[in-house]
Amino acid sequence: MGIKNRSIDLIQTASVIAVGALIFGGCASREQQVQKVARDWCMTIRGSQVIPVYPLTEDIQPGDVFLVQVPIDQQQKLYKKNGFLPLDNSIGRINPTGYQEFYGHSFFPSNGSLVLPRDWIRPQGVGVYTNNNGTNTQSWQAAPRVAFPSYSFSVQNGAGLSLAVPVQGVPVGLSLLASDAASGSIQIQDARTMGVDTISLYRQLKRWAKTNQAFLGNYSPRADGKRTNYVRVITRVFATGRMSVTLKDASNRSGGLDVGVPKAVNLLQPQLPSEQKSTPEAALSNYTNAMNAISEMVKAAGSAVDAAGKVLPGGSLRLAAASARSVSLDETFDPPVILGYLGFDCVIDEGGRLGPPMPTYANLQPNLATGIVRHFAIGPSAKLLRDWVNKPKAADIHEGKTARDVTKEREGKLRDWIQAQKGNYSFADLLNRADLESERQEFIDEMGAEYGINQ
């Protein structure tokens, strides 16, 4: 009797734990899946050498300037983890003047010019541009076309289907959580692009940066060179006007706990619906299979008996559910929305000056990583010291020696001085790094007269 009561208590406790595990386990999975929605979607776009925008939006255009405060090595980690870079810190919008030269001989009319991006995204002036299914707005119709490959997926027995569709299909995609079997396909259609050349935009950016130097100065690099900020400028955007999504799914969920003598549990393998109209049949079939499996479990539970034929104490809790669905949607974005971009990054140097443009995509490739970014010294002490080392005067080149010999000698003198100072930098750093200005000045003050540096 005592054993039986303990068994019942244990089963009740186990029931609570098992149900909790199912519920909260499901929640954790859902959160992860939501994150994967963004990541997997962006991975798809990245495959086309385009940096993804998430969520899709109309409001990104060439000339947009963003502040990027994440170091490049962490950008790479974030990019790998999330699949996209957040564009939440917009600090400016430059109006590119290079469109006419860029498109003047191709997509612009031969007589007259257009004002981009307005005349492509709002060809009929401002106003409501939605829900016309592409029949009236003409939005983006004049822009160059782009084609993205369609893709499909299929998973079996996975707890981690992570279909990523940031359109109205998302709730459908998310409902596939913990699917045992699912398949689908995505097509990006009516894609268009608009861009401008880097050089003209970089020139405009430099003018913009001069005007806003005080603001950018707040984001100058730290003295140790470990924290560098960037501005990211969009040079090209990609828009889509239509997405076709097809999803098929069949799922089950189960969980449980054994107390005492374990009982057999058979989990079902759900079947995918062949098409949308066969969904009810598939769901019924899956449910019937589940019920049969549970009947088998109950029958097996009664077979665990002792030598005297009595059922052994113990119990097993199992929860099971089954579903099947098939959904197709064909979503039109009218006007089209931006799904990805290309751009370049510029280092924010001391005093808010901008470094040269580096393609954002290159920055995100580990093999093109740039590690610590140093500003090249251009002050008088650096020039003086570099000339002393690298351009020795004829009078200093004694018989039997070359200019190169003198240069190496002087490099050695710098090396010795750094060693005496216990500095953790090379003589080349002393010559070229802007952040070593005080050390350079110190060397000139100490050794300048002896070595004839100032002469």
Place this chain on the structure above:
Amino acid sequence: MAVETFPDVPNDDVGTTVQNYVDAGAKKVTVTPNADGETCTVVVKT
């Protein structure tokens, strides 16, 4: 391997900068011309 990048070395200083870093024991020095035509990006691996 430490990597240092100088994104804005004037063209006139590129040659001596590379030579100095090679003399200082750098394992690899990469020079890439910048879009402005006046400077180069110098990446030093030590």
